[in-house]
Structures are given as C-alpha cells and as structure tokens.
Amino acid sequence: MRKKTLTICFTNNKGGSGKSTTCSNVGAAMAMAGKKVLLIDGDMQLNLSLSFFSEEEVLSMAASEQNLYAAIKKQKDLTDFIVPTPYGNLDLIPSSTLMSSIEYELFTKWQRELILRKCLQKVKDAGIYDYILIDAPPTLGGWVMNILCASDRVIIPVEASPWGMFGLANMFEFLQEVRGIAPELEVMGVVVTKVDTRKNYFKQTLEILKEMPDIYLFSSYIRVDSSIEWAQDSSAPVVAFKKNSRSAKEYQALAEEVMERGSR
Ligand SMILES: Nc1ncnc2c1ncn2[C@@H]1O[C@H](COP(=O)(O)OP(=O)(O)OP(=O)(O)O)[C@@H](O)[C@H]1O
Ligand SMILES: [Mg+2]
Secondary structure, three states: OOOOOOOEEEEOOOOOOHHHHHHHHHOOOOOOHHHHHEEOOOEOOOOHOOOOOOOOHHHHHHOOOOOOHHHHHOOOOHHOOOOOOOOOOEEOOOOOOHHHHHHHHHHHHOHHHHHHHHHHHHHHHHOOOOEEEEEOOOOOOOHHHHHHHHOEEEEEEEOOOOOHHHHHHHHHHHHHOOOOOOOEEEEEEEEEOOOOOOOOHHHHHHHHHHHHOOOOOOOOOOOOOHHHHHHHHHHOOHHOOOOOHHHHHHHHHHHHHHHHHHOO
C-alpha cells in the first residue's frame, strides 16, 4: 500500500542547538517503531551522515557523486541517491563538504527556492516512506529556504540558553518570509535540548516557550547526557547504541510525540 509521506525538517540558525542529534535519533526511533524513514543530510558538516557511518565511509560518499550536493547541482531525482543505513527501515541521502557552495549553485537557477522540493517529489509520490526527515545547517538563506519549502512541518530544537532564545526570534521572522512561498508549511513545535536540570535557567526557558502564542512546546525534552557523545563517537544514534540510557528513552518519547502530532 502507498504510504502518505510526511516530510519534517529540523532547523535553527543557532549553531549547536541539537538539530543533527535530534534528527538522527527521532529518525532511528521511528524506524525502530516500524516506520519507514528517509533521512536527508542537508549540511556540509556531514553530522547526520556521521551519525550512521564511519568518517571514512562518509568522506568516500562525499567525494563520490552519491550525495545531495551532486543531485541538487544537476537537479536530479533523489531516488537514485538513497543509501541504506545499517539499521532496518532507515535510509539516508548523505551530504558533501561541497554543500558549502550550494548557495552559489542555486543563485542562477529558475525557481531556486523550490529545487529540493522538485528533486524530492518522486520519492514522496512513490509512497515508500512514512517520514522524510531533513537536517538543516545553522543558517537562514536560500538553501534553508529550499529545505523548508520541501517540508510539510518544521521542528525547531532549542538549547536552553539566553543566546538560544535570542536566535529563536530570527528563526520565526524567517519562517514568516518562507510562508509567502510555502503557505502550507507548519511549525510542528519547539523541542528543548541539552537541558541541565541543575540550572534554573532551563525552567525559565520552558516558561517563556510555554507562554509563546501559537507555538507547541514538545513535552519531551532532552537532557545533557554523555551517552549521546559516546554514541556519536561510534557512528550510531543513541537510541540504538545504548537503548536503556536516559537520552535514548527521551528521544523515543519525543519520536512518539512527533508521530502523534504528525498524524493530526
Ligand atoms: N543531549 C545532549 N547531551 C550531550 N551532548 C549533546 C546533546 N545533544 C547534542 N549534544 C552535543 O552538542 C553538540 C551539538 O549538537 P548537534 O550537532 O546535534 O547540534 P546542531 O544544531 O546540529 O549543530 P549545527 O548547528 O552545528 O549543525 C554536538 O557535539 C553533540 O554531540
Ligand atoms: Mg547539525
């Protein structure tokens, strides 16, 4: 049976807010729950790709033509760029360090905000995947506009810090602009990451976010946990690497919440 594919991107122009960690673990948790998931690494830092493959494998895919940059540059159907990860139900389109020049590549193209959406259309129409999750870089430009225009929903991971909150305002302004081109794009919610419960600042962050009108704050938040770093060191998502760790359970709960909200 053909599935209805929901495309969700993880964006925030604030660097290090947990986008790649959240994208990889929500995706892996969905796959472990029996959903068919495609992950797309939209960042030249290759962090989403490194969540599933060794440095050597990622660099080899980046140097080959088997990556997102090569596909976007030539405006090709993304179907041919999908690689299976070592986990069942979970596929990936890897990135390339050449993504650093993607803005330049897009500049002269017709309808340049919609190139990723067009390249992804056949994958969506094939109805193979329940979810497509896209990891965005920490910028707000033409490429992130492409990622947002290719998505049905956006999730914003936020770090509980004063500068994390400051960056959020820019993010919402940018989303307002994107809605001019992609009016059907919805913010699914904000998720607080890298929480240190010993610090009171985190409670204040949650209070501020809860009071923001029209913004859903995910009830699952992700605490600081060294298991995440050990998992990343082993090129694995923590939900698979250390299933019983606190962060694995938090990411499983977040994935449930995302699937529940996605079904509305
Ligand atoms: N819950 C956590 N506990 C401990 N470390 C974490 C946690 N979440 C993320 N990290 C670490 O914080 C750093 C930033 O996380 P991540 O790469 O997911 O953020 P990002 O928003 O994708 O960053 P960028 O903006 O550079 O793409 C990484 O080194 C990651 O290992
Ligand atoms: Mg990242």
